[in-house]
Amino acid sequence: MKVLPITPRGFCPGVVRAIAIVEKVLADPTYPRPIQILGMIVHNRYVVDELKAKGALTVFDEGR
Numbered sequence: 001m002k003v004l005p006i007t008p009r010g011f012c013p014g015v016v017r018a019i020a021i022v023e024k025v026l027a028d029p030t031y032p033r034p035i036q037i038l039g040m041i042v043h044n045r046y047v048v049d050e051l052k053a054k055g056a057l058t059v060f061d062e063g064r
Helices: 013-027 045-054
Strands: 035-038 056-059
Touching: 013 035, 013 045, 045 056
Parallel strands: 035 056
Antiparallel strands: none
């Protein structure tokens, strides 16, 4: 069996856009704080931790 890498690899366009929006908001001090994200923006702990370090809080709604 031949295994071929798929390129490009990465997040889907919606996730890329969502991360870009959060990073834009975090960079703008005029937005009220804290910045809260409902649920994990992406199922990637490294990205979520990086956004947390920049000030974005991930909140979970257990009733959803």
